[in-house]
Amino acid sequence: MGIEERERKVRKRNDKKFVFDWNADDDTSRDLNPLYTHRHSAQLYGRGHFAGIDLKDHKSKSGFYDKLMASRRSDVEIARMGELDNIAAQKERKVNYADRHWSEKPLDQMRDRDWRIFKEDFNIACKGGSIPNPIRRWSESTIDPKILEVIEKIGYTSPTPIQRQAIPIGLQNRDIIGIAETGSGKTASFLIPMLQFIFDLPRLNEQNMVHGPYALILAPTRELAQQIEQEALKFAVPLGFNCVSIVGGHAVEEQAFNLRNGAEIIIATPGRLKDCLDRRILVLNQCTYVVMDEADRMIDMGFEADVNFILDALPVSNLKPDTDEAEDASKMTKAIGEDSNKKYRQTTMFSATMPAAVERLAKRYLRRPAVVTIGTAGQAVETVEQRVEMITDENRKKNRLMELLKGQFAPPMIVFVNQKRSCDMLAKMINSSGLRATTLHGGKSQEQRELALSQLKNGKSDVLVATDVAGRGIDVQNVSLVVNFDMAKNIEDYTHRIGRTGRAGRSGVAVTFLSSYDTDVYYDLKQMLTKSTLATVPAELRNHEAAMTKGGVGGRRRGNDEF
Numbered sequence: 001m002g003i004e005e006r007e008r009k010v011r012k013r014n015d016k017k018f019v020f021d022w023n024a025d026d027d028t029s030r031d032l033n034p035l036y037t038h039r040h041s042a043q044l045y046g047r048g049h050f051a052g053i054d055l056k057d058h059k060s061k062s063g064f065y066d067k068l069m070a071s072r073r074s075d076v077e078i079a080r081m082g083e084l085d086n087i088a089a090q091k092e093r094k095v096n097y098a099d100r101h102w103s104e105k106p107l108d109q110m111r112d113r114d115w116r117i118f119k120e121d122f123n124i125a126c127k128g129g130s131i132p133n134p135i136r137r138w139s140e141s142t143i144d145p146k147i148l149e150v151i152e153k154i155g156y157t158s159p160t161p162i163q164r165q166a167i168p169i170g171l172q173n174r175d176i177i178g179i180a181e182t183g184s185g186k187t188a189s190f191l192i193p194m195l196q197f198i199f200d201l202p203r204l205n206e207q208n209m210v211h212g213p214y215a216l217i218l219a220p221t222r223e224l225a226q227q228i229e230q231e232a233l234k235f236a237v238p239l240g241f242n243c244v245s246i247v248g249g250h251a252v253e254e255q256a257f258n259l260r261n262g263a264e265i266i267i268a269t270p271g272r273l274k275d276c277l278d279r280r281i282l283v284l285n286q287c288t289y290v291v292m293d294e295a296d297r298m299i300d301m302g303f304e305a306d307v308n309f310i311l312d313a314l315p316v317s318n319l320k321p322d323t324d325e326a327e328d329a330s331k332m333t334k335a336i337g338e339d340s341n342k343k344y345r346q347t348t349m350f351s352a353t354m355p356a357a358v359e360r361l362a363k364r365y366l367r368r369p370a371v372v373t374i375g376t377a378g379q380a381v382e383t384v385e386q387r388v389e390m391i392t393d394e395n396r397k398k399n400r401l402m403e404l405l406k407g408q409f410a411p412p413m414i415v416f417v418n419q420k421r422s423c424d425m426l427a428k429m430i431n432s433s434g435l436r437a438t439t440l441h442g443g444k445s446q447e448q449r450e451l452a453l454s455q456l457k458n459g460k461s462d463v464l465v466a467t468d469v470a471g472r473g474i475d476v477q478n479v480s481l482v483v484n485f486d487m488a489k490n491i492e493d494y495t496h497r498i499g500r501t502g503r504a505g506r507s508g509v510a511v512t513f514l515s516s517y518d519t520d521v522y523y524d525l526k527q528m529l530t531k532s533t534l535a536t537v538p539a540e541l542r543n544h545e546a547a548m549t550k551g552g553v554g555g556r557r558r559g560n561d562e563f
C-alpha cells in the first residue's frame with residue numbers, strides 16, 4: 001500500500017533491559033517544549049515563604065494601602081487610632097514593669113514566677129508541704145530585730161542560699177533536712193531560727209534551769225562541736241544566752257562545772273552527752289529544738305545507738321503529730337494546749353551529703369520534714385578546683401606533695417591521709433623541708449587537737465596533716481590547697497575534705513592522688529569530676545574499667561582504718 005512498514009523490534013535474550021523510543025545517536029540534549037526553553041528563576045524568600053511575591057515587603061515599600069487608608073480616615077478615626085496606640089504602649093510598659101528582675105521589685109510585688117526565678121538563681125530546691133518563700137534580704141525576714149542587729153554586727157551582709165530557704169522554714173517550726181555544700185553557712189541557718197525559738201521562751205532562771213537546755217546541737221566530732229560553739233557564741237553572747245559544749249577529751253567535772261549556771265543551748269558529741277545523761281549531770285526535760293549536724297557522719301562513726309538514746313531521752317509530750325498538721329506552719333508555731341510556753345519540738349538535720357543510711361534516723365525522729373537542697377545533693381562546691389593525679393607509688397606521692405606545698409599555694413594548707421601514722425610521718429617530712437606542719441588525728445589528746453587547729457588558724461603552722469577527724473565542718477579561713485595524699489574511702493568523705501577550701505565563696509584547689517587501690521571510688525569520683533565545671537577527668541580514670549560501673553570491679557578494699 002505504499003506505506004513503509006517499520007520493522008518490528010524483536011527483543012532478544014541478550015538485549016538491554018531498557019528499551020527507549022529514541023536511538024542512541026539521537027540529540028536529546030535540547031527540550032522541544034517552549035515552556036522549558038524560557039524558564040523563570042524562582043523568587044524565594046526567607047524561611048517558610050513560597051516562591052512568588054513577598055506581599056509584606058511589597059506593601060511596606062510601596063505604602064500604597066497606608067496612603068489610601070490615611071486619605072479616607074475621618075478626624076474621629078484618627079483620634080481613636082492615637083488612643084489605641086497609647087493603650088498599647090501603656091500595656092507594654094505594664095508588662096515590662098511586671099517583668100522586672102526580682103531584685104528591682106518590692107517584696108509585695110513578687111509573684112510566683114519571681115520566686116521561681118529567685119530560687120533558680122540561688123540553686124534552691126525544696127519539697128515537703130507548703131514551703132515559705134525564701135529570704136531576699138535580712139531586712140525582709142521575720143527574724144527578730146535584735147537578732148538582725150547581731151547578724152549585721154557579725155558582718156553577714158546577705159544570707160547564703162541555704163540560709164535564705166532554711167531560716168524561714170525553721171522560723172515556722174517545721175522539721176528540716178538541709179543539704180548544702182561545704183562552707184555554705186549551714187551553721188547559721190540552724191542557729192538563727194533556734195535563737196528565735198529560744199527568744200520566745202521564758203528566760204532560764206534558778207527554777208527552770210534544772211530541767212536542762214532548750215536546744216541541743218549534736219555533732220560527730222569534738223572539733224566540729226567546738227566550732228559550732230564558737231559560731232553560736234557570736235550570736236548567743238550579745239543576746240544573753242548561755243551556750244555550753246559537752247565533748248569528749250575534757251574532764252566530765254569541768255563540763256558539769258560549766259553547766260552550773262544552766263545553758264539554753266548545748267552543743268555535744270553523742271558519746272559524751274550520753275555519758276552525762278547516764279550520770280545525771282544533765283537532763284533534757286525541756287529540750288524542744290534539736291539539730292543533728294553532719295548526721296551521716298555520726299552514723300558512719302557508729303553513733304546511731306547513742307543518738308537514738310539521746311533523742312529518746314527528750315520529752316515526748318511535745319512531739320509533733322505524724323500528720324499533715326506537722327506541715328502546717330500556723331499550727332506548728334502555736335503553743336501546745338493550755339501551756340503558752342510549750343512548743344512543738346523541732347528536729348533538723350544538716351549536712352553536705354545525705355546518704356540513704358540517714359533516712360532511718362530521719363524517719364524515726366523527724367515529722368514531715370521540709371527538704372531543702374542547694375545545688376545538687378552531695379556535689380562538691382563549685383569554688384573548688386578539683387585535680388586528680390594518678391599516682392600509686394608512695395615515694396612519688398611524697399615528692400609530688402612537696403612540690404605542691406612548696407609551689408604556688410600560700411598557707412594555710414591541709415593534707416589528708418587515711419591513717420594516723422601517715423600523719424606523723426608526713427608532718428616530719430614537711431617540717432624538715434622548712435614548712436611548719438602540725439597533725440590532727442584521733443590518737444591525739446584533746447589539747448593537742450585544739451592546739452593543732454588553732455595554730456593553723458592563727459598562722460603559726462602552714463600545713464595541717466590530718467585524718468578524716470578534720471574532714472568535716474572544720475572552718476579555717478583561706479585554706480588555699482587541700483591535698484588528698486590518700487583518696488578518701490567514699491565520695492561523701494571526699495566531698496567534705498575538699499570542702500575545707502573554697503569556703504564562703506572564696507576559691508581553692510584540691511589535688512587528689514588516686515592510686516590503683518582506690519578502684520572502689522573510681523566510679524563516684526569520675527561522676528563528681530564530670531559534673532564540675534572546674535575539673536577534668538584524667539584519661540586513665542575516665543577509661544578505667546572500675547569507673548564504668550558503680551562499685552568498681554575487684555578493687556582492693558582497704559582495711560578499716562582508724563582515724
Ligand SMILES: Nc1ncnc2c1ncn2[C@@H]1O[C@H](COP(=O)(O)OP(=O)(O)OP(=O)(O)O)[C@@H](O)[C@H]1O
Binds near residue numbers: 156157181473
Ligand atoms: N551570710 C553569711 N555571710 C558571710 N559569711 C558567712 C555567712 N554565713 C556564714 N558565713 C561564714 O562562712 C563560713 C562557713 O560557714 P559554716 O561553717 O556554717 O559552713 P557549713 O555549711 O556548715 O560548712 P561544712 O559543711 O563544711 O560544715 C564561716 O566562716 C561563716 O562565718
